[in-house]
Amino acid sequence: MPKGRPNTMNNYGVLLNELGMDETFITPLREKYLQPITALLYPDWGGACLDSHKAFVVKYSLHEDLDLSSHYDNAEVTLNVSLGKDFTEGNLYFGDFSQEPTPVPKYIEIQHVGAQGLLHRGGQIHGALPIASGERWNLIIWMRSSAIRNQLCPMCNKKPELVEAEGFGDGFTETPEDDMPETVNLC
Numbered sequence: 001m002p003k004g005r006p007n008t009m010n011n012y013g014v015l016l017n018e019l020g021m022d023e024t025f026i027t028p029l030r031e032k033y034l035q036p037i038t039a040l041l042y043p044d045w046g047g048a049c050l051d052s053h054k055a056f057v058v059k060y061s062l063h064e065d066l067d068l069s070s071h072y073d074n075a076e077v078t079l080n081v082s083l084g085k086d087f088t089e090g091n092l093y094f095g096d097f098s099q100e101p102t103p104v105p106k107y108i109e110i111q112h113v114g115a116q117g118l119l120h121r122g123g124q125i126h127g128a129l130p131i132a133s134g135e136r137w138n139l140i141i142w143m144r145s146s147a148i149r150n151q152l153c154p155m156c157n158k159k160p161e162l163v164e165a166e167g168f169g170d171g172f173t174e175t176p177e178d179d180m181p182e183t184v185n186l187c
């Protein structure tokens with residue numbers, strides 16, 4: 001069975017499409033239950049038209065990954081659900097969006113309680129502090145809006161160049177103009 005890393009930063013965990021969970025679980029969850037909420041919370045970030053995702057579970061434990069450094073996601077909107085198990089420390093932190101230049105970046109820390117989900121903009125800098133004991137498991141759904149990312153890639157801020165991909169790929173789609181057959185001016 002294929003077993004990819006959930007993303008370039010987490011070494012432990014599992015990609016849910018490899019378990020066949022996209023069609024049966026994650027896609028209906030995104031379309032029926034998450035999108036009505038994200039449409040209200042993130043209208044400018046494609047919250048009403050999230051049309052693909054990358055879903056994975058990440059695992060932290062004392063002899064494996066302890067924490068996750070500060071980063072932004074390849075997603076317009078992210079859902080992070082704390083699955084437990086029992087652990088201490090390991091809070092999430094988020095950078096502040098304030099435009100004021102500060103010499104030291106400001107972060108807010110969130111204690112993520114088991115069985116609770118947290119939605120955030122993928123582009124907001126965040127990370128997870130080291131756990132001090134136990135095991136921490138989280139379900140992460142990076143939700144993408146092709147309408148937003150087709151304009152500018154959220155990772156490199158350039159117009160995306162499309163390559164063939166399996167499944168949802170990175171969530172870019174061909175725009176209708178790209179599909180139009182070439183026309184010849186006969187006048």
Ligand SMILES: O=C(O)CCC(=O)C(=O)O
Nearest residue numbers: 058068073080128138140
């Ligand atoms: O461990 C966490 O709760 C954060 C995971 C995360 O930010 C990510 O995988 O993009």
Ligand SMILES: [Fe+2]
Nearest residue numbers: 071072073126
């Ligand atoms: Fe993240």
